[in-house]
Amino acid sequence: MLKGHLDAIVLAVLESGPAHGYAIIEAIRSRSGGTFDLPEGTIYPALHRLEQAALLSSTWTTPPNGRRRRVYALTRNGSARLAEGRKAWSRFAKAVDSSLGGGRAWPA
Amino acid sequence: MLKGHLDAIVLAVLESGPAHGYAIIEAIRSRSGGTFDLPEGTIYPALHRLEQAALLSSTWTTPPNGRRRRVYALTRNGSARLAEGRKAWSRFAKAVDSSLGGGRAWPA
DNA sequence: CTTCCATACCTAGTAACACTAGGTATGGAA
DNA sequence: TTCCATACCTAGTGTTACTAGGTATGGAAG
Numbered sequence: 001m002l003k004g005h006l007d008a009i010v011l012a013v014l015e016s017g018p019a020h021g022y023a024i025i026e027a028i029r030s031r032s033g034g035t036f037d038l039p040e041g042t043i044y045p046a047l048h049r050l051e052q053a054a055l056l057s058s059t060w061t062t063p064p065n066g067r068r069r070r071v072y073a074l075t076r077n078g079s080a081r082l083a084e085g086r087k088a089w090s091r092f093a094k095a096v097d098s099s100l101g102g103g104r105a106w107p108a
Numbered sequence: 109m110l111k112g113h114l115d116a117i118v119l120a121v122l123e124s125g126p127a128h129g130y131a132i133i134e135a136i137r138s139r140s141g142g143t144f145d146l147p148e149g150t151i152y153p154a155l156h157r158l159e160q161a162a163l164l165s166s167t168w169t170t171p172p173n174g175r176r177r178r179v180y181a182l183t184r185n186g187s188a189r190l191a192e193g194r195k196a197w198s199r200f201a202k203a204v205d206s207s208l209g210g211g212r213a214w215p216a
Numbered sequence: 217c218t219t220c221c222a223t224a225c226c227t228a229g230t231a232a233c234a235c236t237a238g239g240t241a242t243g244g245a246a
Numbered sequence: 247t248t249c250c251a252t253a254c255c256t257a258g259t260g261t262t263a264c265t266a267g268g269t270a271t272g273g274a275a276g
Contacts, residue, residue, distance in 0.1 A: 003111030003200070003233095004262070009207045022224055028207060035203035042263055044226060049262095067224055067271055086208055092111075093201050095143035099117045099136060100194055111262095112233070130253055150234055152255060157233095175242055175253055 006046055008085030009036070011055065011078050018073040020061075021047060047072055055081050114154055116193030117144070119163065119186050126181040128169075129155060155180055163189050 013019065013027045025043050028036050047070075050056045055078035062068045074082070121127065121135045133151050136144050155178075158164045163186035170176045182190070 003113070005111070005204055005208075006263075009204065012208045020224080031207045032203040033206060035199060036207065039264065039266095040225075041227085041265065041267095045263085048226095065272080069224070089204060089208060091143060093204070095140040096113055096117065096197060096201070098141060099139045099144065100113075100120045100197060114234075128253080147235065147237095148254075149236065149238095149256085153234085156255095173243080177253070 005085070005089060006038075006042070007050060007055075008082060008089060010043070010046060010050060011074060011082040011085065014056065014072060014074045014078070015082060018071050020069040020071045022069075024072070050078070053077075113193070113197060114146075114150070115158060115163075116190060116197060118151070118154060118158065119182060119190040119193060122164065122180060122182045122186070123190060126179050128177040128179045130177075132180070158186070161185075 009028060009031075010024060013024050013031070016027075019027065021040070021043055024047075025038050025040070028038060047056065047058075051058055051072070054075055056072045057075050058070050058072045060068060061071050117136060117139075118132060121132050121139070124135075127135065129148070129151055132155075133146050133148070136146060155164065155166075159166055159180070162183055164180045165183050166178050166180045168176060169179050
Protein backbone atom coordinates (compact mmCIF):
# COMPACT_ATOMS: atom_id res chain seq x y z
CA MET A 1 0.00 0.00 0.00
CA LEU A 2 1.34 3.34 -1.07
CA LYS A 3 -1.12 5.30 0.97
CA GLY A 4 -1.88 8.15 -1.29
CA HIS A 5 1.68 9.04 -2.21
CA LEU A 6 1.87 7.04 -5.40
CA ASP A 7 1.10 10.07 -7.52
CA ALA A 8 3.98 12.10 -6.17
CA ILE A 9 6.35 9.16 -6.54
CA VAL A 10 5.40 8.64 -10.17
CA LEU A 11 5.78 12.34 -10.88
CA ALA A 12 9.19 12.28 -9.19
CA VAL A 13 10.34 9.46 -11.45
CA LEU A 14 9.29 11.38 -14.54
CA GLU A 15 11.11 14.45 -13.32
CA SER A 16 14.29 12.71 -14.50
CA GLY A 17 12.85 12.38 -17.98
CA PRO A 18 10.03 10.67 -19.88
CA ALA A 19 9.46 6.98 -19.37
CA HIS A 20 6.94 4.25 -20.11
CA GLY A 21 4.94 2.18 -17.66
CA TYR A 22 7.24 -0.78 -17.26
CA ALA A 23 10.27 1.43 -16.83
CA ILE A 24 8.43 3.46 -14.20
CA ILE A 25 7.71 0.33 -12.21
CA GLU A 26 11.38 -0.58 -12.32
CA ALA A 27 12.48 2.91 -11.40
CA ILE A 28 10.20 2.94 -8.38
CA ARG A 29 11.45 -0.44 -7.27
CA SER A 30 15.01 0.72 -7.63
CA ARG A 31 14.58 4.11 -5.97
CA SER A 32 12.70 2.63 -3.05
CA GLY A 33 15.38 0.03 -2.47
CA GLY A 34 12.96 -2.73 -3.36
CA THR A 35 10.29 -1.66 -0.88
CA PHE A 36 7.79 -0.65 -3.55
CA ASP A 37 7.35 -3.44 -6.06
CA LEU A 38 4.20 -2.37 -7.82
CA PRO A 39 1.98 -4.63 -9.87
CA GLU A 40 0.96 -3.33 -13.27
CA GLY A 41 -2.60 -3.06 -12.11
CA THR A 42 -1.44 -0.29 -9.82
CA ILE A 43 0.66 1.74 -12.21
CA TYR A 44 -1.44 1.81 -15.37
CA PRO A 45 -4.62 3.14 -13.83
CA ALA A 46 -2.52 5.67 -11.94
CA LEU A 47 -0.88 6.87 -15.15
CA HIS A 48 -4.26 7.23 -16.81
CA ARG A 49 -5.56 9.13 -13.84
CA LEU A 50 -2.58 11.47 -13.86
CA GLU A 51 -2.89 12.08 -17.58
CA GLN A 52 -6.62 12.72 -17.18
CA ALA A 53 -5.70 15.31 -14.59
CA ALA A 54 -3.26 16.91 -17.06
CA LEU A 55 -0.28 16.22 -14.85
CA LEU A 56 1.23 13.94 -17.47
CA SER A 57 1.13 13.75 -21.26
CA SER A 58 1.68 10.60 -23.25
CA THR A 59 2.76 9.65 -26.75
CA TRP A 60 2.86 6.24 -28.38
CA THR A 61 6.28 5.35 -29.64
CA THR A 62 7.51 2.34 -31.53
CA PRO A 63 11.28 2.10 -31.41
CA PRO A 64 12.87 0.42 -34.51
CA ASN A 65 13.45 -2.94 -32.85
CA GLY A 66 10.86 -2.89 -30.12
CA ARG A 67 7.30 -3.17 -29.00
CA ARG A 68 4.98 -0.23 -28.87
CA ARG A 69 5.28 1.83 -25.74
CA ARG A 70 3.32 4.62 -24.22
CA VAL A 71 5.80 7.18 -23.01
CA TYR A 72 4.74 9.63 -20.32
CA ALA A 73 6.20 13.04 -19.60
CA LEU A 74 5.62 15.60 -16.87
CA THR A 75 3.51 18.58 -17.82
CA ARG A 76 3.95 21.96 -16.22
CA ASN A 77 1.01 21.19 -13.96
CA GLY A 78 2.69 17.94 -13.10
CA SER A 79 5.83 19.72 -11.96
CA ALA A 80 3.81 22.04 -9.80
CA ARG A 81 1.91 19.13 -8.32
CA LEU A 82 5.13 17.33 -7.58
CA ALA A 83 6.37 20.32 -5.62
CA GLU A 84 3.14 20.36 -3.66
CA GLY A 85 3.38 16.62 -3.16
CA ARG A 86 6.86 16.94 -1.70
CA LYS A 87 5.70 19.57 0.75
CA ALA A 88 2.65 17.54 1.68
CA TRP A 89 4.81 14.49 2.24
CA SER A 90 7.21 16.43 4.40
CA ARG A 91 4.42 17.79 6.58
CA PHE A 92 2.75 14.42 6.78
CA ALA A 93 5.93 12.56 7.65
CA LYS A 94 6.81 15.00 10.41
CA ALA A 95 3.32 14.74 11.86
CA VAL A 96 3.41 10.96 11.87
CA ASP A 97 6.92 10.95 13.32
CA SER A 98 5.90 13.11 16.22
CA SER A 99 2.63 11.22 16.69
CA LEU A 100 4.35 7.87 16.79
CA GLY A 101 7.50 8.91 18.49
CA GLY A 102 6.28 8.92 22.06
CA GLY A 103 7.59 12.46 22.27
CA ARG A 104 11.11 12.45 20.84
CA ALA A 105 10.91 12.81 17.11
CA TRP A 106 14.05 12.92 14.99
CA PRO A 107 16.19 15.56 16.67
CA ALA A 108 16.63 18.85 14.86
CA MET B 109 -6.15 11.37 4.93
CA LEU B 110 -4.06 9.31 7.28
CA LYS B 111 -3.10 6.78 4.68
CA GLY B 112 -3.17 3.62 6.65
CA HIS B 113 -1.14 4.81 9.60
CA LEU B 114 -4.06 5.78 11.80
CA ASP B 115 -3.94 2.49 13.66
CA ALA B 116 -0.35 2.91 14.73
CA ILE B 117 -0.98 6.51 15.76
CA VAL B 118 -3.92 5.54 17.93
CA LEU B 119 -1.95 2.73 19.50
CA ALA B 120 0.91 5.14 20.18
CA VAL B 121 -1.43 7.52 22.01
CA LEU B 122 -2.68 4.70 24.21
CA GLU B 123 0.85 3.66 25.01
CA SER B 124 0.90 6.61 27.41
CA GLY B 125 -2.13 5.22 29.21
CA PRO B 126 -5.82 4.47 28.67
CA ALA B 127 -8.02 7.15 27.13
CA HIS B 128 -11.46 7.63 25.63
CA GLY B 129 -12.36 8.63 22.09
CA TYR B 130 -12.57 12.36 22.50
CA ALA B 131 -9.32 12.50 24.43
CA ILE B 132 -7.61 10.45 21.73
CA ILE B 133 -8.70 12.92 19.08
CA GLU B 134 -7.22 15.75 21.12
CA ALA B 135 -4.02 13.86 21.81
CA ILE B 136 -3.52 13.19 18.11
CA ARG B 137 -4.16 16.81 17.25
CA SER B 138 -1.70 17.90 19.87
CA ARG B 139 1.04 15.37 19.07
CA SER B 140 0.82 16.09 15.36
CA GLY B 141 1.13 19.81 15.91
CA GLY B 142 -2.36 20.37 14.59
CA THR B 143 -1.80 18.52 11.32
CA PHE B 144 -4.17 15.68 12.17
CA ASP B 145 -7.53 17.05 13.27
CA LEU B 146 -9.69 13.96 13.04
CA PRO B 147 -13.46 13.97 12.83
CA GLU B 148 -15.25 11.59 15.14
CA GLY B 149 -16.39 9.55 12.18
CA THR B 150 -12.79 8.59 11.70
CA ILE B 151 -11.82 7.69 15.22
CA TYR B 152 -14.78 5.69 16.46
CA PRO B 153 -14.90 3.15 13.67
CA ALA B 154 -11.13 2.83 13.99
CA LEU B 155 -11.38 2.13 17.70
CA HIS B 156 -14.03 -0.49 17.08
CA ARG B 157 -11.90 -2.08 14.43
CA LEU B 158 -8.88 -2.16 16.73
CA GLU B 159 -10.87 -3.66 19.56
CA GLN B 160 -12.35 -6.24 17.22
CA ALA B 161 -8.78 -7.14 16.32
CA ALA B 162 -7.94 -7.51 20.02
CA LEU B 163 -5.38 -4.73 19.89
CA LEU B 164 -7.42 -2.66 22.34
CA SER B 165 -9.78 -3.43 25.18
CA SER B 166 -12.51 -1.10 26.36
CA THR B 167 -14.49 -0.53 29.51
CA TRP B 168 -17.40 1.81 30.08
CA THR B 169 -16.76 4.23 32.88
CA THR B 170 -18.98 6.86 34.44
CA PRO B 171 -16.94 9.26 36.52
CA PRO B 172 -18.86 10.82 39.53
CA ASN B 173 -19.53 14.14 37.80
CA GLY B 174 -19.35 13.19 34.18
CA ARG B 175 -20.83 11.61 31.13
CA ARG B 176 -20.32 8.00 30.29
CA ARG B 177 -17.10 7.27 28.50
CA ARG B 178 -15.66 4.29 26.77
CA VAL B 179 -12.06 4.02 27.85
CA TYR B 180 -9.65 2.12 25.67
CA ALA B 181 -6.40 0.46 26.70
CA LEU B 182 -3.63 -1.27 24.80
CA THR B 183 -3.61 -5.04 24.96
CA ARG B 184 -0.44 -7.04 24.71
CA ASN B 185 -1.21 -7.66 21.05
CA GLY B 186 -1.68 -3.95 20.67
CA SER B 187 1.78 -3.23 22.01
CA ALA B 188 3.28 -5.74 19.64
CA ARG B 189 1.38 -4.27 16.73
CA LEU B 190 2.55 -0.81 17.66
CA ALA B 191 6.15 -1.97 17.52
CA GLU B 192 5.50 -3.45 14.09
CA GLY B 193 3.73 -0.28 13.03
CA ARG B 194 6.71 1.83 14.00
CA LYS B 195 9.04 -0.35 11.97
CA ALA B 196 6.66 -0.35 9.03
CA TRP B 197 6.41 3.41 9.18
CA SER B 198 10.16 3.78 9.31
CA ARG B 199 10.65 1.56 6.27
CA PHE B 200 7.83 3.25 4.40
CA ALA B 201 9.04 6.76 5.17
CA LYS B 202 12.58 5.96 4.05
CA ALA B 203 11.31 4.42 0.84
CA VAL B 204 9.14 7.43 0.05
CA ASP B 205 11.95 9.82 0.95
CA SER B 206 14.34 8.16 -1.44
CA SER B 207 11.67 7.81 -4.11
CA LEU B 208 10.72 11.46 -3.94
CA GLY B 209 14.09 12.87 -3.15
CA GLY B 210 15.66 12.70 -6.57
CA GLY B 211 18.50 10.86 -4.86
CA ARG B 212 19.45 12.80 -1.77
CA ALA B 213 17.28 11.74 1.11
CA TRP B 214 17.80 13.11 4.62
CA PRO B 215 21.48 12.52 5.22
CA ALA B 216 22.45 9.75 7.63
C1' DC C 217 9.19 -22.87 -37.46
C1' DT C 218 7.00 -23.24 -33.45
C1' DT C 219 6.98 -22.62 -28.76
C1' DC C 220 7.81 -20.04 -24.90
C1' DC C 221 9.30 -16.15 -22.15
C1' DA C 222 9.92 -11.36 -21.12
C1' DT C 223 8.24 -7.21 -22.32
C1' DA C 224 4.36 -4.15 -22.59
C1' DC C 225 -0.10 -2.69 -22.33
C1' DC C 226 -4.97 -2.86 -20.51
C1' DT C 227 -9.49 -3.28 -17.46
C1' DA C 228 -13.26 -4.94 -14.37
C1' DG C 229 -14.07 -5.85 -10.00
C1' DT C 230 -12.76 -5.72 -4.92
C1' DA C 231 -11.32 -4.53 -0.21
C1' DA C 232 -9.93 -1.19 2.86
C1' DC C 233 -9.74 3.22 4.53
C1' DA C 234 -10.99 7.67 6.07
C1' DC C 235 -14.40 10.79 5.64
C1' DT C 236 -19.25 13.11 5.33
C1' DA C 237 -23.36 13.70 7.31
C1' DG C 238 -26.27 12.62 9.83
C1' DG C 239 -28.12 10.95 14.70
C1' DT C 240 -28.58 10.36 20.29
C1' DA C 241 -27.76 11.82 24.97
C1' DT C 242 -26.08 14.40 29.16
C1' DG C 243 -23.72 17.76 32.31
C1' DG C 244 -23.15 22.41 33.21
C1' DA C 245 -23.45 27.25 32.07
C1' DA C 246 -26.28 31.20 30.71
C1' DT D 247 -34.98 26.08 30.46
C1' DT D 248 -32.33 26.57 26.83
C1' DC D 249 -28.13 25.91 24.71
C1' DC D 250 -23.37 24.40 24.14
C1' DA D 251 -19.59 21.28 24.72
C1' DT D 252 -18.79 16.81 25.62
C1' DA D 253 -19.29 12.11 24.22
C1' DC D 254 -20.77 8.43 21.68
C1' DC D 255 -22.52 6.13 17.35
C1' DT D 256 -23.46 4.53 12.22
C1' DA D 257 -24.81 4.32 7.26
C1' DG D 258 -23.24 5.60 3.19
C1' DT D 259 -19.56 7.54 -0.03
C1' DG D 260 -15.32 8.45 -2.69
C1' DT D 261 -10.72 7.29 -3.39
C1' DT D 262 -7.01 4.25 -3.62
C1' DA D 263 -4.31 0.41 -4.66
C1' DC D 264 -4.73 -4.15 -5.54
C1' DT D 265 -6.22 -8.89 -7.60
C1' DA D 266 -6.98 -11.37 -11.41
C1' DG D 267 -7.71 -11.73 -15.31
C1' DG D 268 -6.84 -10.50 -20.57
C1' DT D 269 -4.16 -9.13 -25.33
C1' DA D 270 -0.11 -8.75 -28.16
C1' DT D 271 4.82 -8.89 -29.88
C1' DG D 272 9.94 -9.48 -30.23
C1' DG D 273 13.46 -12.66 -29.62
C1' DA D 274 15.51 -16.86 -27.94
C1' DA D 275 15.42 -21.93 -27.59
C1' DG D 276 14.33 -26.16 -29.33
